Amino acid sequence: MGTGEKTSPGPVKKTATRRRKTTPRKSATASDGLDYVQLLTPEGKRVKHPDFDISLSEDEFRALYRDLIIARRIDSEGVALQRQGQLGLWPSLLGQEAAQIGSAHALAEQDMVFPSYRELGVLWARGVDPVTPFALFRGVNMGPLDSVKEKFHMYTVVIPAQTMHATGYAMGIVKEGKLGTPDGEAVITYHGDGATAQGEFNEALIWAGVNAAPVVFFCQNNQYAISESNHHQFRVPVHKRAAGFGMPGHFVDGNDVLGTYAVTKHAIEAARSGEGPSIIEAYTYRMGAHTTADDPTRYRDKAEEEAWRAKDPISRYQTYLLNEKIIDQDYLEKLDSEVDTIALQLRERVINLPNPKPDAMFEGLYNDPHATVDQQRAQLAEYLASFEGSDA
Numbered sequence: 001m002g003t004g005e006k007t008s009p010g011p012v013k014k015t016a017t018r019r020r021k022t023t024p025r026k027s028a029t030a031s032d033g034l035d036y037v038q039l040l041t042p043e044g045k046r047v048k049h050p051d052f053d054i055s056l057s058e059d060e061f062r063a064l065y066r067d068l069i070i071a072r073r074i075d076s077e078g079v080a081l082q083r084q085g086q087l088g089l090w091p092s093l094l095g096q097e098a099a100q101i102g103s104a105h106a107l108a109e110q111d112m113v114f115p116s117y118r119e120l121g122v123l124w125a126r127g128v129d130p131v132t133p134f135a136l137f138r139g140v141n142m143g144p145l146d147s148v149k150e151k152f153h154m155y156t157v158v159i160p161a162q163t164m165h166a167t168g169y170a171m172g173i174v175k176e177g178k179l180g181t182p183d184g185e186a187v188i189t190y191h192g193d194g195a196t197a198q199g200e201f202n203e204a205l206i207w208a209g210v211n212a213a214p215v216v217f218f219c220q221n222n223q224y225a226i227s228e229s230n231h232h233q234f235r236v237p238v239h240k241r242a243a244g245f246g247m248p249g250h251f252v253d254g255n256d257v258l259g260t261y262a263v264t265k266h267a268i269e270a271a272r273s274g275e276g277p278s279i280i281e282a283y284t285y286r287m288g289a290h291t292t293a294d295d296p297t298r299y300r301d302k303a304e305e306e307a308w309r310a311k312d313p314i315s316r317y318q319t320y321l322l323n324e325k326i327i328d329q330d331y332l333e334k335l336d337s338e339v340d341t342i343a344l345q346l347r348e349r350v351i352n353l354p355n356p357k358p359d360a361m362f363e364g365l366y367n368d369p370h371a372t373v374d375q376q377r378a379q380l381a382e383y384l385a386s387f388e389g390s391d392a
Contacts, residue, residue: 032311036251036283039258042311044319052262060105061326064257066335067101068314071121073339074130077347078120078137082292086351087137091118095255095287098313099220100190101125102260103282106268107188110151114166114189117155118220122190126152134350141356144364160195163204163217170213170277179214179274186272187215188264194225196238205277209245214271217279218264220254222286227299239281247277254284255313285311358384 030038031045037052056064075093082090093100100121107113107126115122117133124130128150136143136155145154156162166189178185195201196219208215219238223230242249248270252263260282267278285308289296321327362377 030253034251034253034283036253037259037263038253038256039262040253040256040316040320042255042316044316044323046258046320046324049259049262052259052266054258054262054265058326061321062331064101064105064261065314065317065321065327067105067121067125068097068257068317069335070339070342071097071101071124072314073343074124074346075120077343077350078134079288079292081134081347081350082137087134087292088139089137089291089293091291092286092288093118093120095285095308095313096220096222097121098257098317099218099254099260099282099284102257103188103190103218103264103280106261106264108183108186108268108272110183110185111268111272112147112166112169112185112187113152114162114169114187115153115155116159116162116191116195117157118192119155119190123152126150128152130346131349131353134346135353138350138353140353141360142364160191160198160201160204163189163191163195163201164207165189166215166217167204167208167211167213167277170208170215170271171211173214174211179272182269182272184272184274185214186268187213188218188268189215190218190220192225193219193221193223193230193233193238194228195219196241197225197233205242205245205247205279208277209247212274212276214274215277216264216267216271217277219279219281221281221283222254223284224286224290224296224300226290226294227296229299237281239279242279245277247279249279249281251281251283254282255311255316257313257317284313 029035031041031047037049038047039049039052039054040046071093078087078090079092081087096118100119104122104125113122113126120130120133123133128145132143132145133155135141143154145152147153153162153165156165166187170187173179173185173187191201205217207213221230221238225233237251239249239251248267250263250267252259254260263280267280271277287305287308359377359380362373365373
């Protein structure tokens with residue numbers, strides 16, 4: 001999965017199996033002293049982990065890198081377009097590319113994704129048209145998607161509503177018996193550290209745990225809930241709270257694309273095979289602002305930002321691939337050219353998005369006709385007609 005294309009067949013209904021006992025996991029300390037899963041150090045050195053390891057082909061290694069580069073490039077277009085007045089807002093993913101691309105590549109075609117509003121990298125890797133979030137933040141529509149077809153739910157701005165949606169969907173998978181085998185279905189929902197302080201998030205965990213729902217809660221702990229640091233949000237790390245809900249909790253270096261791939265692959269396959277939910281805490285850092293409406297210089301200092309810049313997820317992976325001769329300078333130059341073309345074409349599409357018709361706001365609200373909506377639509381038409389022939 002990944003590279004913006006879909007390659008696997010759709011889900012096949014299977015009978016659910018009983019939950020298997022998860023093998024206790026060993027701990028390991030990463031190169032920077034944290035007790036999380038890390039397969040690639042900030043210096044680009046490949047390391048082993050006793051429980052999580054991966055074996056990828058050179059094409060798969062390159063696909064990860066390509067998606068990292070594209071995600072960062074089109075994200076930068078989002079920031080630029082907002083600064084130029086073309087978008088109302090933009091939530092940048094800068095610094096979180098490895099968490100998104102690594103986890104997205106670990107998913108199977110049939111797995112369903114419930115994102116928040118920052119998952120541009122996941123969206124790209126799932127093959128969803130990247131203009132979708134740009135249209136949402138340009139205000140021309142509400143970011144509609146055919147979730148059944150795309151296996152990617154529309155962006156959720158109200159945090160953490162998507163965790164409840166994901167749990168409900170996963171409970172439906174259990175009832176329909178679409179798990180228990182490798183071609184079963186599982187769910188992943190993305191959220192930040194700030195979401196874990198919300199009541200709905202904890203309710204989602206309770207329901208998921210009690211019902212053994214096949215859902216992975218993927219927390220991108222970028223260390224700030226807008227301006228509030230982890231220190232002001234919680235005293236127990238997110239992954240350690242999993243035990244209280246009866247599910248495994250995994251801690252991974254969120255700036256390590258190989259580590260996030262390995263841990264997510266383990267968790268999503270466990271969910272798909274009937275072992276129930278789990279939490280992944282990907283420890284990362286938001287290099288930019290929370291959104292373009294935010295000013296992070298008011299609540300964090302330059303030294304902290306520079307320390308994390310040295311752990312950049314893309315530079316470490318590029319170093320590894322160059323050292324292993326999986327890529328070379330010729331490959332990098334061709335990729336830069338391709339990415340520039342993708343970004344410029346996207347920019348042109350965004351700027352030329354047509355303004356919506358006023359009554360477009362009523363589309364897609366209900367599957368079937370709804371009397372109240374019809375009444376409101378008629379009232380709007382009458383109101384707009386009142387301007388006909390006037391200079392207003």
